[in-house]
Amino acid sequence: MKEIKVPELAESITEGTVAEWLVKEGDQVEKGDPVVELETDKVNVEVNSDFSGVIAEVLVEEGDDVEVGDTIAKVDESGEASGSSDSDDSKDEDESKEESKEVSKEEKEDSKEDKKEEKESKDDSEEESKEDSKEDKSDQPVASPATRKRARELGIDLNEIKPKDPVGRISKEDVEAAAKSKSDEGKKKSSKKEDKSADKTEFDKPVERVKMSRRRQTIAKRLVEAQQNAAMLTTFNEVDMSNVMKLRSERKDDFLEKHGVKLGFMSFFTKAVVAALKEFPLVNAEIQGDEIVKKQFYDIGMAVSTEEGLVVPVVRDADRLSFAGIESEIGELAKKARDGKLTLNELQGGSFTITNGGIFGSLNSTPIINAPQVGILGLHKIEKRPMVMDDDSIEVRPMMHIAMSYDHRLIDGREAVQFLVRVKELIEDPYDLLLEG
Structure with missing residues (x-):
């Protein structure tokens, strides 16, 4: 009998939850066939069988937590799939039916004898109680x-x-x-009952309790850790999107025809962030113990919302990609995220993160740092607002609030504000941004 064990998942992942069994006991499997899907902190992973044979035993159920190295099923290499010997099965069924008939007869006879004994013992106990009551009367207080x-x-x-x-x-x-x-004891008991009933009836109206998925638990845990372990602050600014929207409108058709992808806003902000990170390298760093690790690469995380929860796939070497390369990479990662097909490598690392709440209509927010990173940029909804120009005239402009949350342990307010101002300047002058790119 061979054992199927949870394999090494990734360097930072040591456990998972059984999301779905792809086989059942009695199924024939070949070496390399997927047998179970595990939900980990980041992605779902299929575990394959290392042996050919029949699934003899499934040791864990869906929803159970397992660790790397745990045995989750057993494979009989010499076994045959269930249903191969119908005649034997029918014989076994007939024999089991006859045995069940004999057992039922014996059980009926036993039950009759048990009832008789219970009646006799009941009569004896009633007689004993009567005698006891007579004796009690003679011992009145x-x-x-x-x-x-x-x-x-x-x-x-x-x-x-x-x-x-x-x-x-x-x-x-x-x-x-x-x-x-007696009155005091009654009050104590009633108060205890009230407390218990309050616990049981936490809600007066119907509720539905659903167990949190492992990914949602991990998201919750890490967001709380980020707030507890970092001195997090947020600085705000607003960007005039007029020039970017004009440039995008002029070039979007040619861009789509030439590169096969649409020209969106994310490529502009990604390029602006990379340029600003080069000017303020501490924003592209992280803290490890008592050391500052300044990263010499620009892997930009893109927060993507899925039904399973928020994931942050990473655009590698964003400084070396063109606008088309960034848009193509973002589109592919977003599709994989929605389809649940992201790999662990696509979610690991990253030096800075961009999150866009504007696609859901958010006008302003304070994004939470994606630890161990020390900075995150939040984008928001574009709204037309009256703005006072340099010549004191008033014009209606498409404006976007942007927010940067940062770890104050490493980044001072001056650097954070200047970083955000630099992003604003590059977005408001996209032609300069094209030269930077």
């Missing part, structure tokens, strides 16, 4: 008629009272004290 009356009024059993009188006579004071003690 000593109390006056007035005390007995008061005990009846308060619902107190005199047999449960320990009298203070050394002779053993129960007084009214003993009854009153017992009633008070």
Whole structure:
């Protein structure tokens, strides 16, 4: 019997959740066939069988957490797929039916005998209780008629009272004290019941509880860690998108015909970010212990929203790509993200991240740093607003709020503001940006 184990997934991934079994017990598999899909922190990974044979046993269920090296199934290399010997199966079924009939007969006879014994024991216990009650009457507590009356009024059993009188006579004071003690105990029990009922009925109206996916749990954990471990601040500015929109409108048809991709805004912002990172290298760094690691490459993460949650695939060497190369890479990564086909390599690394909440209508936000990076740029919805020009005239311009969150442990406010201003300048003068590119 051979074992299928969880293989090494990636350097930073040691566990996953069983998302879906692609085979079941009794199925024939060949070496290299996928048998189960695991959901990890970043992507879903298929685990293949290292052996040919029949799935003899599935050891974990869908939804279970597993670690690298865990045995998740067993393969019988000499076995045959289920359903290969119908005649044997039918014989086994007939034999099992006959056995079940015999067992049912025996069970009926046993149940009759059990009922008879239960009745006899019940009669014996009733007789014993009657004898006990007779004996109890002869051992009545000593109390006056007035005390007995008061005990009846308060619902107190005199047999449960320990009298203070050394002779053993129960007084009214003993009854009153017992009633008070009983009342206090009742209040405590009722308060406990109220607490328990409050826990059970947290909501007065119907709710649905759904277990968080491993990816959503990881996203939640890392976002909280980013806020707890970094001195995070956000600086804001606004960009006049007039010139970029004009240039894009003039060149979009030729661009699409020549390169096969649409000219969007993300390539402009990616180029502007790369140029600004070269001027402010600390924004392209990270903290490791007591050291600052300044990255000499420009791998830009692009936050993409999917049904599974937010993922950040990385555009590698964005400084070496043309506008068309960036747009093509962003489009391919976004499609893979939506289809759930991103690889671990496409999600790892990155030196700076861009997130665009404007596609959902966000006018402003404070993006959270994608640790261990120390900066993230947030883009927002373009809105026409009246703007005062240099000659004091007022014009309606398409404006976008931009926000940069940064780790104040490494980046001072001056650098963060200047970085964002440089991005603004390059977007507002895209021809200069083309020369920079």
